[in-house]
Amino acid sequence: MSTSISNKITLLFTVSLTLTASVILFIFTLEVYNTNKTLFSQRGDVAVQELLYKTERLLALGLLPNEFFGYDILCQKLVEQTEGITYVALVDASGQVIYESTPPVSQPLKSSLTDNIMDQDDQYLIKKPLPPLVHNLHYIIAEIDEPLLESKLTHFLLKMLTYATIIISIAVILMIHFLRNNLGKPISSLINHIRNIELDSQQGTQWDLLKRKDELSTVAISFNAMMNRLSNSRKSLAESHLKLQNLTNELEDRVESRTRSLNKVNKRLYTLARTDQLTGFYNRLKLEELLSKRFAQAKQSGHHFSILMADLDRFKYINDNFGHAAGDHALKTIGERILNSLRQRDSAYRIGGDEFTFIIEDYASQDSLVRVAEKIKYAVEKPIYYNGHCLSLGVSIGIAFLTKEIDCNAEGLLSFADKAMYEAKTQGLDYVISTHKI
Incomplete structure (x- = not known):
C-alpha cells in the first residue's frame, strides 16, 4: 500500500x-x-x-x-x-x-x-x-x-519523562494538524477531483482548487477538460462492463454449482464402491488399497500391527433353512455389534459372504488382540432373532501379528492369518494365533 x-x-x-x-x-x-x-x-x-x-x-x-x-x-x-x-x-x-x-x-x-x-x-x-x-x-x-x-532518582526521572512525553506529543499533534491543513487537504482535494474520472460524477469536486495560484490549480483545470471529453465514452463502457459482469457471474455460479454436485456424486460413488452396504464394513477393494500402505507404515515406525481373519460357522445352514433374508439380517446385526465394539482406529472389512478381515494397530500386548477376538466372538454368538426364530452362529478367528522376527510383506501376514483361521475352524477352536515365521 x-x-x-x-x-x-x-x-x-x-x-x-x-x-x-x-x-x-x-x-x-x-x-x-x-x-x-x-x-x-x-x-x-x-x-x-x-x-x-x-x-x-x-x-x-x-x-x-x-x-x-x-x-x-x-x-x-x-x-x-x-x-x-x-x-x-x-x-x-x-x-x-x-x-x-x-x-x-x-x-x-x-x-x-x-x-x-x-x-x-x-x-x-x-x-x-x-x-x-x-x-x-x-x-x-x-x-x-x-x-x-x-529508586528516588528513577521516580523523579520517570515523572519528568512523562511530562516531557506529553509536551512532545502535543507538539507533534500540532505539527501534524498544521501540515494536514496546509499540505494534506489541498493534495486530497486534487486526488478527489481526479477520482471523479473513474466515478463519473461531479459530486465532491473541490472547485476551490481552481482559485489557487499554484501547480495544483493547473492540474485540476487539465483534468476538468479531460473529464468532459471522456464523459460520454465512460458511460457506455460502464454499461457494457456491467452486462458482461452479470453474464460472467451467472456462468461462474452455474459452473460452481455443477462442480459441487459432481464432487458430491464422486465422493458418494467412491464410498459406495469401497463399502459393504449390508454390514457397513469396508469391502475387499478398500482392503487392497490400504493394507500394504498401513503395513509399511507400521513396519517403518515399529508400532504394533495385526490382522484378524474371521469366518462364520453355520451361516450356510441359516441361508438354507431360513432364507437369504435371514442371513442378510444376521450379517447386518453382527456388523453393527462389531463396529460398536471396535476402537475408532481399528478397521473392519467384509471380503466374502461370511468372511471378514480386521486390521488392529497400536494395541498394548498380545492379550489385547485376544480381547478383540473375544469381542468379535461375543458379537457373533449373541442370539439373533428373526421372524420368531433364534439364529445361532459361531465364528473361527485366525490372528497374525507383525514382530521383529517376521520378515514378510502385507500379503504374507494376511496369509498367516488366513491359515490360522482355517486351523481354528478345523480344530473347532474360537481363535488360533499364528506362529509361522520366515
Whole structure:
C-alpha cells in the first residue's frame, strides 16, 4: 500500500521533531540525574560531618574512643534519622570496628571494613577522618543506600519523562494538524477531483482548487477538460462492463454449482464402491488399497500391527433353512455389534459372504488382540432373532501379528492369518494365533 506525498512529508517532519526532542531530553535527563545524585550524597555527607563534630568534642574532653558511652546509640540514631544512610561505624586505621549501628540484614556492605580505608574509592561510601590520637588514627565511615538512591532518582526521572512525553506529543499533534491543513487537504482535494474520472460524477469536486495560484490549480483545470471529453465514452463502457459482469457471474455460479454436485456424486460413488452396504464394513477393494500402505507404515515406525481373519460357522445352514433374508439380517446385526465394539482406529472389512478381515494397530500386548477376538466372538454368538426364530452362529478367528522376527510383506501376514483361521475352524477352536515365521 503506497503512502501519499503529504503523509510522507508529515512523517518526515514528525520524525525529525521527535528525534531532536529526544536528544535534547536525553542530555537534560542525564544532567538532572547527575545533579540529584550529587545532592543526595551531599545530604548524607552533612549528617556524617555532624557526627564527626560530636566525636571531636568528645575527644576534646579527653575521652578515648573506648570510653565513649552510648556512642553506638548515637550511630544508630544517625542511621534512623538520615534518609539514605544504611550503616555508620567508628573504626580505627586497621579497619577494626569500635562502634557501629546495626547493619542492614537484606543489604550487605559493598566495602570490606577490614581493607585499608584510605585505599577505598566508592561513591556509596563516606569516609571522615578524625584528628590524630595518641597511637592511631580513627575514621567515621557511612554507607549510602544505593537502591534508595536509584529508586528516588528513577521516580523523579520517570515523572519528568512523562511530562516531557506529553509536551512532545502535543507538539507533534500540532505539527501534524498544521501540515494536514496546509499540505494534506489541498493534495486530497486534487486526488478527489481526479477520482471523479473513474466515478463519473461531479459530486465532491473541490472547485476551490481552481482559485489557487499554484501547480495544483493547473492540474485540476487539465483534468476538468479531460473529464468532459471522456464523459460520454465512460458511460457506455460502464454499461457494457456491467452486462458482461452479470453474464460472467451467472456462468461462474452455474459452473460452481455443477462442480459441487459432481464432487458430491464422486465422493458418494467412491464410498459406495469401497463399502459393504449390508454390514457397513469396508469391502475387499478398500482392503487392497490400504493394507500394504498401513503395513509399511507400521513396519517403518515399529508400532504394533495385526490382522484378524474371521469366518462364520453355520451361516450356510441359516441361508438354507431360513432364507437369504435371514442371513442378510444376521450379517447386518453382527456388523453393527462389531463396529460398536471396535476402537475408532481399528478397521473392519467384509471380503466374502461370511468372511471378514480386521486390521488392529497400536494395541498394548498380545492379550489385547485376544480381547478383540473375544469381542468379535461375543458379537457373533449373541442370539439373533428373526421372524420368531433364534439364529445361532459361531465364528473361527485366525490372528497374525507383525514382530521383529517376521520378515514378510502385507500379503504374507494376511496369509498367516488366513491359515490360522482355517486351523481354528478345523480344530473347532474360537481363535488360533499364528506362529509361522520366515
